[in-house]
Amino acid sequence: MRYAVFESGIPEILERWINAEGGLKTARDIVSSFDAGKWDLPLSNAFVVASQALEGLTKYGIDLHSLDPQVYKRYRKIALDSIAEQEVREWVTMRLNGNSKGQSTLFDELYERHSEVFEWLIPGGAGEFFKVQKDIRNSSIHPGGTRRESSSPRNDVDIYWHMRCCTLICKLVVAKLMGFEFDKVIESLKHNNKWAVVIRHARDMYSSKPRNE
Secondary structure (H helix, E strand, C coil), X not given: CCHHHHXXXXXXXXXXXXXXXXXXXXXXXXXXXXXXXXXXCCHHHHHHHHHHHHHHHHHCCCCCECCCHHHHHHHHHHHHHCCCXXXXXXXXHHCCCCCECCHHHHHHHHHHHCHHHHHHHCCCCHHHHHHHHHHHHHHHHCCCCCCCCCCCCCCHHHHHHHHHHHHHHHHHHHHHHHCCCHHHHHHHHCCCHHHHHHHHHHHHHXXXXXCCC
């Protein structure tokens, strides 16, 4: 992004940049590394790193509880009290200790918070992007375990461009959270040949409706 475009807001942006915490800090560091041209990672590792940036942003600044903790405790007690058989009760107890939002919910909420990013880059394609992201992520953790009906890319070229799309989404979300004006960010990208190629591939892969420039 060109300095001159954002010169008037640089002090505030720098303060947010330096003081970033949690998932925003993780995403900031990863996006900065990729932006600097440090692409010397094997593809599988680069994908995992890009995924960490995306996952960090899904959790940034939100309540990660699926239910209010007190409500969860009450529901859990009701569920356990309804089970008479001790062995079954113990089995269920071991599996009722999670009150965190699932990955799909986190992705949906990320879209809600930053829909303008997704609708600019891959209009109508956020759902498919997230589906493919989960498929590749799961298959990288559990090799050979990708579901038969999975839409996960089947070759390294597609995975590479998906990873670059993921990185660009993170770059745009980080820029928004740092205080950059979104319209100026995307205008700046039009002058960057490196990202123009990524934008074209991202839209070819995921857009489901035409864009109005």
